[in-house]
Every structure is written in C-alpha cells, then in structure tokens.
Amino acid sequence: MRMLVFLYLLTGMRVKMRKMNIGMFKVGKIAIIVLVFGVLFLVVGGVNGQDGEEDPELKYEWEYRNVNLKTNIEVRELSGSKGRFFFEEDSVLKITHKGKLGERTYSGLEDIDGEDSYLVFDKDGKMIEGEFKTSKQGEFILGNEIVLIPAGSEVRFKDGEAVIKVSNKIIDFDKVKPRVVDGKKGETAFIFTTGANSIKHEGLNFKELGYYDGKYFFPFLGNYDEINFKEFGFHMYNKDKVRVYFDFKGEVDNSYQGAYVSFNKDKGVFVTGSNVNENGPAIQFTPSNVYGLNFDQGDSDNLMIQALGNDEGNWVRLQKSPDEVIRNSQQKIVPKIDGLNQFAMHNNGHAGFFNTNTEKFYLRPNKGVIKGFENIPDKTTSVAVTVNEVKMMKGGEETKPMGNYKVGWSNFNEANFGLNSKFIQLGTYRGVPGLYRGVSDLEAYNYELTEEAFERIAGIRLVSTNANGKDFIRGSESKKNIKYLFDLIANMPPEQVDMVRTINLGHGKWAYGYATTNGMQIYLTVHRPGSSAAGSGFELSPRLFAHEMAHIVDYNGGSGGFNRDWYRSGLNGEVTTSGYSHKGGESISEFVGFFQYGYPGTINKYMNGNRAKSFRRAVVIATKHHFFTRNRMEQIFRASNLPYDDKSISAYLNKQNVGNIQYS
C-alpha cells in the first residue's frame, strides 16, 4: 500500500513539474532524490509483502468498469464516463470492462516527442481520443473498431479521425485493417501514413492510405495534392484536398459520402464522382492509361476529367469501348465518357462541361474549367473521345437532357454535337455543299489514316499506285487524302459502299465503274496536281466518285427492282446536267453525281421546275435504292423548300399532292 501511494505521488509530481515548466536540471535532481526514496520503499515493500505480487496495481472502480493502471500511468481527469490517462515511456494500461469488450491491456505506450501524450476512454472502454506512440505492436480499440498498430507508430486520434504514422517498414494493410468490435458500422476514419510508399494494398504501395467503414480513401495529408498512378495511367490532383475514396471495381458508387475514384484495369473503366456538393479530384490521364485513350507519340496530349459534385449523386466515367465488327473486321472504337450531373473535361487547350442549371453542354475554347488548370496547354492535338451520354437528376428522377445527342471529339481539335457517333457532321468541304467533314468514333479515322485502314473500314481494296509506281495518294499528303476518302464513304449509304470491291486511282481520260470476277470495281481519274477538284486539295472529284459509285449501285439493282422504279421516275435516259452527253445508264449516274454534291440553288431549280414531280420522285427512288443517304435526301428537299416527313416522301413517290404542292 505504501508503495502504491508513493507511485501515485511520483507520477503526480512528474505531471505537476511538466505543467510548471521547471528546468530540466532541477527536475532531474528532484527526480533522483524521489527515485532513491522510491527504491528504498520498494525494497522495503517487497520484503514485507505477504503475497509477493510482481505487478501491484492501482485500481479504480467506475460505475461500468475497472481500470487497472500498471506501470507509469497517471490519471489526470476522472469523471463518471470518461478517463484521461497520461503515461511515461513503456507504460502499460490495463482496462477491464464489465461489458463485452472484456479485458484489454495496452502496453508499450510512449510519449510522442514534444507532445502531451494521453488516452481518453468512454464508458464502454473504447478509446475516443488520444495521442501516443507505440514501442510494441498491439491492438487498440479506437472508436468502435479494433486496429492493429505496428510498433513505432505515432497515433493521433481525435474527432473521429485517427492518423497512424507508421515507421517506414513495409506493412500489409490487410493485417492492420480495422474491424468493428460491436457489429455496428465503423465510425472512425483511419489514416495510415508512412514516409515512403510502404503500405501494401491490393498489390500497390501507398504512402498514405485511409480507411473508413470498410472503404478506402486517399487522405492527402501532406503538403502535396497529387498522386501519380503510373500503372493505371492517371495522375490525380486534389487542389481542395477533399477526402477521395477509391476502389478497383470501376463502378459508380453512390454510397461514398464524399468524392471517389473507382478504376478497373481489366475492364478499362475509370469512374470519378462526388456525392457531396464539392468538386471531386481532377484526373489527368497519361499515355500509359488502360482506358483506351490514344495519345499521339511525341505530343503532350492532355485529357482531364472532374466530377463537380452534387449531393443527388454525381459521376463521370471514362471507359474503353469494345471493338465493333464493321465489314467483317474488328475495329477499335475511341473511349466513351458519360456522366451524371455536372462534370468537366479538358482536351488539349479546350474545356467542355455539362451544367445542370442550364442543362446544356458547353465548350470553353481558350480556358480551363478545372480549378488549378485554368491555363491549359494548347500545343498539341486533342484526344479522340466521345461524350456518349449525359444524365441528370431532376426532381428525384434521372433524365437525359441531351437526349441521344453525343459530343464527338476528334484527334484534330474538332468537336461537335450530333446523333451518330460514327460520323458527327462538321462543316462541308469548301465548294462541295453535300460533302461533310466529320468527327468519328472509329479509332482508325482519328489515328490510322493509312490505305490499309481505309481498306479495312470501307471493305474496299484501294489500288493507289499505277504500273509505273506513281502514287496517287501522294506521299506526304496521304493522311489528308485518306481522311478525304473516309469522308467520301461516310457521306454515302453503307449499302452502296458494300457493293464495291476495288477502287483504282490513276490518271486517265476516263473514269469508269465495272464488274469483274473480283467484284465491282471503279476506276477514278485523279486530276493533275494543282487542279483541285475536291475543295479538300485532293485532286479526286467527289462528284466523279459519286457518279462511278452510282454505276455500281445501278448494276447491282439497288435494293432490288431498281430498274422498274427508275423507269417509273420519268427520268429514264435523261441526262440531268449539261456538259455530259451520255444516255441510258449515264443518266442515272449523272443524276446521282449532281444531286449528291451539286449546288443547292441549281438543285432547287430542278426540284421546283417543269419536271418537278419526276425529279422529286427520282430523289426518293434513289434514296430507297441506296444511292443517297436519308440525310442527303432530306437536305435536297430542304434546299428546295419542300417537306421531307415520311408522309411527304411517300407522296413524292406516288405523285400525290404534298401540302400546298398540287400535282396535276
């Protein structure tokens, strides 16, 4: 008993001295004197002891539990439900609860250098606050979770957040992972931090790792706000230092109470969201990404996405597109982006974002939208990607404010809004009103402008070199010319493209389409360099191309029974345009070549002239038989101030009256 009183006095004195800030020399002297007396007491006590106990204890009885204070523990505050304990080096604290937590001993407790280390427990024996260092590995109950804390760790635990700074040795997070002690959900955010990337989790090494109620997060504790995930091909910036949860599922997750990233290498999916009204992290993808983004070699391509936060749910997802079979060959498709509620993206020097207030998608041509990246570099080409679907929450319901519209982004700093991601129209080639440039989600259209790629996508063999070795695709301009060829076929009905097997380019007096044992072929005269016929700079005339392709369709009988329909049009044998005096089959090709790429004013004259009903009918017949796309047919009627709804189209075909247009 005397010894216990002494120990109590000793520890009390120490704390008092600390509070009084007495100099170390004086403290040392007093401590030595006290220590000598203490040893004497111990010796006497030990000799006189009746039962010879090795670890005599101070014992406090609370309403709910016993607290057994062992070595070097001092109780600073005691109340009905809380206890605050201070301790010296290598202290041991043993708490015995009357409840289900049972007996728990914390040993190897140490001061964190220069700080008042302490522990606070609640009535259940759960630690609710504390600062301490561990000299031995041991399990601690922080909040309602039990966690294994490695030796040499500094623990700072307050307000539901426990920061555990472990030594640099590698730890396996699965072994230290907190687990709940009472079946309730986890309430403490655990942050493990090291001086190096020495926390192992899911095969990765982390410098910091957070854990809250079964979920992992990036704590961003230090003076940095970036994480580089080389293996997953992205760089994360967290300028606002929000808590960013993460997982490897690659899925939208509305259960995260904060921002999150979810990525999956195998599925090629990256999701970032923010389920609170705060910006999520900015994600910058790198050339090593696994989501299908194609970065031009040597370019400093820059593609970023950011969820802008919404407590109704908010995410933006980038995912690798599955290959598509086009004309019997597997084609790569550029990645797709979709999102719920407001999000932002940067692509080269441009930004795009969806605003839930206006329900519109915006382009910001010269500035960044993402915080901290307002001055985005504009030194390279964009990365091809399709914003495939944008959804938003409206009155608790999920809506699609952009309908089925998509935003196509090419590899050439072009973007536009359209319905068909295979070819979202941009403007037309100068001087060729019906020939549109476009943005396509075909990887090859963006990154592989080669003859081989054209052959694969068109399903047409391209013979571009003559017997003398002359290359009509023209070497250094081949990419531009191949893109032009891509555009030519994109403006034609796919059924028409499917009918031809070979395109031969050359210089000659004639161009022609013909059938051989190898299938349909066309021979196209490429004009002499400098005499551009296309508005693109390529010397291949689009009208000539359409003309020769029309021969092939004619030969194939269109969609079946073309001749019969054509004879009914009333244009049989009639050459539509001047300057070309063929008859018979040429009239069809002349008609198609002109109506595909002719000037609207002239088309208008035909469509509203003396032979109006024949021309209108011929346009519909030509569309039915795959000479024109439906889109082109609508343009022709629109240019002629004529309706083009299904009812009107049917009426043109049957020479019935359309609206105020009276046929005789």
Next chain:
Amino acid sequence: MVSKKSQVTVFIILGIVLVGGLLVFFLARDSGRIDVVSPEVEPVYNFVLKCLDKVSNDAVYEVMNTGGYYELPELVTDNHVAYYYYEEKSYVPSKEDIEMELESYMNDLLPLCIKNFEELPDYEVNSGEVDSEVKIEDDRVEFEVGYRLSIKKGENSYGFESFGYVVQIRLGLIIMAVREMIDLQLETPDDICLNCLTDIMNKYDLEMDLYEYKDDAIIFYVLDKENEINEDVGVFVFANRYES
C-alpha cells in the same frame, strides 16, 4: 339585240384580259418592278441589269464573308472577319447597319462595273450618282438602285430613274440567328453552348461550322444551304474572341 352567244364571247374576252392583266401584274411584281423598255435602249438597260446582278451578288457575298461589312470595323481578325464578341461585349451590327454596308458597296462598285458605258459606244449615256437602298428580308436581299440615266440614240432620248434586283439568300434569318447566338454568348462569357447552337441552327434551318483561329479567335460560319451565291453556298462569317 345582242345574242347570248355574243354576250358569252364578250365575257370570255373580258375574262382573258382580266386574267392576263393579273398574270402580267403578278409576274412583274415577282420580279420586283414593271418596266417597259424601248427596244432601242434595251442593250443599255440589260447592260445595267447585268452589272447590277454581278455587283448585288458580289456585295452580298463579300459582306457576308466579313461579318456584314464592306468597310471593315476596327475589331477584325487578320483575315478580315469582324469580331461579334470581343472582351465580353457584343459588336453585332444591326440589320440596318448591314443594309447600309450593302448600299455603300453598290454605290461604290456599280460605276466600276458600268465603266461609263464604254462597252456601248453607240449610245450617249449621261449617268447620275448611284444611290441605292437595300432591304434585308428573311429570305432575300432587295436592292433598289437609284441611278439616273439619260440616253441618246440618234435623235431619240430616253431616261431611267432606278433599277431593282433581288438576291435570294436568307440573310434576314441568318442575322436573327447570329444575334441569338451572341445574346446567349453574353450569358456565358467564356463558353460556347453546343446544345444551344444546334437548337438555333435547327430553329432557322441553317447549318454552322466553326474553326479555331489565331489570337484566341473562333471563326463561325453560318450556312444557308438552300441558296447559292457566286457559285457557292451562302456563308455568313463572323468571329468571337474568348479570353485565354
């Protein structure tokens, strides 16, 4: 007593005259005016009309390609396209401003085409100043050109006061569409609303294309694909500058 048959004949004749008159009236109205030109000075008249055709089309074509200007304003790109949106302010000219530009074009360039009637040496022609008036309608541009001509051919004298010409282009609609675009632009100074542009183009049945240009400029092309002008589709061009 006049027979019933005669009465019917009179009515038929009257009917034909009436219908014919109306037909002449409507046809003449469609072409904008009723002109009765003496065959003797028809070559002069046709020559002026030919120039009017060329200069009217050139005027509309050129003015549309610069953003509505014949004399360029201060704020233009270095390829001579007027800025409509610059430092977050709108510089869209009014329809009346563009009409005045077209008038100036006509006033300045019609005489250059006429060249004092050098091509018609058989006629002594004295001409006054060109004083044109232009009206931009939704679907056309009307030129009313005051151009007093005194023509002497032998002993006979003739005179013309004015000429008219219509260019079929939906310039009025384009101007409305562009104004809507810029009004929207003012609401979001740094941003281009892609949906909105599509909506506006659909509303007016126009097409649009845009290109990045130097000095933070974006050049917009609004296309009237229903009409052609100078063997090209009608294209209205303007530029916006977005701060970087």
